[in-house]
Amino acid sequence: MKxxxxxxxxxxxxxxxxxxxxxxxxxGITGLGEGTLNGFIRTTEAAIRELEHFVIGADxxxxxxxxxxxxxxxxxxxxxxxRTAIAAIEVAxxxxxGKSLGVPVHQLLGGRVRDSVLGYANGWYRAERTPEAxxxxxxxxxxxxFKAMKLDPFGTAQGFISDPELDLAEQILTxxxxxxxxxxxxxxxxxxxxxxxxxIRAANRLAHLNLYWWEEPTTRDRQETVHAxxxxxPIRVATGEMYDTVGQFxxxxxxxxxxxxxxxxxxxxxxxxxxxxxxLAQAHGSYIAPHQSGGPVATAVCLQLAACVENFLxxxxxxxxxxxxxxxxxxxxxxxxxxxxxxxxxDAPGLGIELNDAVARAHPYDxxxxxxxxxxxxxxxxxxxRDG
Numbered sequence: 001m002k003x004x005x006x007x008x009x010x011x012x013x014x015x016x017x018x019x020x021x022x023x024x025x026x027x028g029i030t031g032l033g034e035g036t037l038n039g040f041i042r043t044t045e046a047a048i049r050e051l052e053h054f055v056i057g058a059d060x061x062x063x064x065x066x067x068x069x070x071x072x073x074x075x076x077x078x079x080x081x082x083r084t085a086i087a088a089i090e091v092a093x094x095x096x097x098g099k100s101l102g103v104p105v106h107q108l109l110g111g112r113v114r115d116s117v118l119g120y121a122n123g124w125y126r127a128e129r130t131p132e133a134x135x136x137x138x139x140x141x142x143x144x145x146f147k148a149m150k151l152d153p154f155g156t157a158q159g160f161i162s163d164p165e166l167d168l169a170e171q172i173l174t175x176x177x178x179x180x181x182x183x184x185x186x187x188x189x190x191x192x193x194x195x196x197x198x199x200i201r202a203a204n205r206l207a208h209l210n211l212y213w214w215e216e217p218t219t220r221d222r223q224e225t226v227h228a229x230x231x232x233x234p235i236r237v238a239t240g241e242m243y244d245t246v247g248q249f250x251x252x253x254x255x256x257x258x259x260x261x262x263x264x265x266x267x268x269x270x271x272x273x274x275x276x277x278x279x280l281a282q283a284h285g286s287y288i289a290p291h292q293s294g295g296p297v298a299t300a301v302c303l304q305l306a307a308c309v310e311n312f313l314x315x316x317x318x319x320x321x322x323x324x325x326x327x328x329x330x331x332x333x334x335x336x337x338x339x340x341x342x343x344x345x346x347d348a349p350g351l352g353i354e355l356n357d358a359v360a361r362a363h364p365y366d367x368x369x370x371x372x373x374x375x376x377x378x379x380x381x382x383x384x385x386r387d388g
Contacts (some may be wrong), residue, residue, distance in 0.1 A: 001100065002029045003060050005107030006052045008045050009355065011295070014323045014365035015381035017041040018295035020355055021048060023092035025060060026054040030037065030353055031095035034301070035088030036294030039370040041082060047078065059114045060093040061100060064272055067093075070271065080244045083269040086339035090353070091301055098350035105351055106307035107324025109275060116342035117306040118314045119334075120148035120187055122293065123321040126381050129155055129168070131175035138176050144320055145214060147341030148185035148212065151176075156374050160198050166205060173209050185212040185314075188235070191373050192216045192242075196225040200232045207234035213260060215239065223251060238262050243290035244269075246276045260313060264291040265301050287313040296330045300346050300353040303334060307345045315343060329359045 005024040010017060020040045021033040031148050035044045051070045058066055058126040067090045074082070085184035098105045106112060121141045127133035134151070141149050153169040154161060161169070176186055188211050194202060218225040230237040238260035243249060244267045252258055261281045265274040278288050288311060290302045299319050306312050319326070319333055327333065331354040334343040346352030369383035 001025050001029070001059055001061060001096075002057050003055050003342065006048065006056075007276045008048060009357070009360045010041050010365035011329070011360050012363050012369050013295065013326060015369060015383045016293075016371055017365050017369050019044055019088065020295065020297055020360065021088040022355065023060060023089060023090055023096060025096060027100070027264055029059065029096050029098070029099050031092035032090035032297055032351060033088040033090070033095065034295055034297035035084050035085045035300060037081065037266070038147060038293070040084075041365060044081055044084050044088070047081050048193070051085055051089070060096045063090060063097060065268060066090070067272060080242075080267055083244045083273075084266050086271040087266045090272065091297075092267070094271050095248075095350035096345060098388070104307070104347055104349060105271065105304040106345075109304075109308045110272075112307045112345075113310050114307065114312075115335060116340075116344055117303070117312060118148065118341055119146065119152050119317040119336060120185065120314055121146045121320065121380065122150045122189075122316050123318040124149060125151050125379055127379065129153070129172070129379055131171045134172045135175045135179045138180055142180060142184065145336040145338030145341060146317075148187065148211055148314065149377075150187035150215070150316065152191050152373065152379075154190070154193055156378070157193050158374060159193070159195055161194070166202060167201075169205060170209075173206060173211070177209050177330040177373050186210075187212045187215065187238075189215045190217045192218060192220045194218060196228050199229045203229070203233040203235045211235050214240040216241065217263070223248065224255065225266070226252070227255035227257045227271055227383075230255075236260060238289060240277075241262075241267070242331065243267065246273050246280065246298040249277045249280055253280060253286065254331050259286040261286075261288050262291045263288055264293060266298055271301060271305070274305055278305070278311060282311045287311045289313040290315065292316045295354060296326065296333065297351065299334065300332065300351045303343065303345050304351060306343075312365060317343060325359065325363065329356055329363075330354065331356070345386070357359055
């Protein structure tokens with residue numbers, strides 16, 4: 001079997017764009033992958049075109065060898081974009097391998113250790129930044145069957161947050177804690193907003209609300225700051241979505257203070273490296289909770305991992321809150337069990353999901369669709385489009 005062609009689909013999904021890849025073979029089997037990177041869809045698409053000559057004519061079932069070739073054959077590390085481009089092709093090759101053997105990807109990685117996984121909602125708070133609006137939106141999340149949800153209540157704060165703004169964040173979280181079922185998990189995404197000292201100050205201020213985790217609490221410039229916060233924070237710290245090498249997670253483990261690792265399979269170069277992080281975390285006595293703010297193919301990737309990774313904690317889930325037409329974009333979506341807030345797992349061969357080309361082409365790339373968490377009103381998730 002040989003790779004004959006790589007198709008790309010840049011899809012405008014409302015508040016951001018998604019990038020999908022289809023790898024074709026001479027055996028008639030195709031594989032689907034995703035290379036979504038907020039604000040860099042066209043750039044990643046171009047990177048895929050610059051790497052495709054390394055895999056055209058190669059056997060897609062030699063997944064690890066192909067991923068290594070795409071990384072090593074360019075004598076310069078292209079970082080986040082390089083690995084996202086690799087991931088899109090690598091995932092599609094795993095899809096082909098699974099289909100060629102008639103088994104889901106998780107069967108190739110050791111088989112199921114669970115039949116469902118706890119999910120947490122994200123992308124649900126497209127509302128004014130008020131306690132009342134957030135609570136109303138959160139109640140709709142609970143009505144869908146979720147038992148956990150993530151939010152960033154900090155407006156446009158950067159570096160430090162004023163007392164009135166922190167007061168408002170506390171009021172929003174208090175409204176959720178008091179207005180939702182008592183065991184609802186509230187996860188906080190700090191979006192790397194704060195200095196080390198400010199992240200600790202804010203965590204201490206909000207700790208009484210019994211928050212599940214404190215995600216990306218400090219600047220992305222220096223990884224070391226997260227360890228200080230992890231050791232001092234009264235809220236458990238999670239991080240790692242911006243890491244693009246397995247070695248960064250080794251440094252995270254070595255520094256201590258953090259036991260929830262958040263690998264983003266697309267940023268890391270695909271499924272193989274995400275599994276490496278899971279094993280590293282397991283050796284460290286830690287758990288993984290993969291980041292996933294892309295499209296439905298990336299969701300399927302994370303749920304394949306959830307099926308077979310023993311130390312898998314919880315899965316981020318945007319799909320239920322995307323534009324309604326996205327339900328027709330792919331052939332499979334996870335269900336949610338309202339009794340426990342768990343997401344179902346794919347079980348068809350390969351990734352267990354196919355792209356509807358007509359729907360993808362009906363929603364072309366939108367250059368104004370990207371998320372800027374420092375823009376006023378970003379909570380509404382309108383991309384950069386504004387009324388008027």
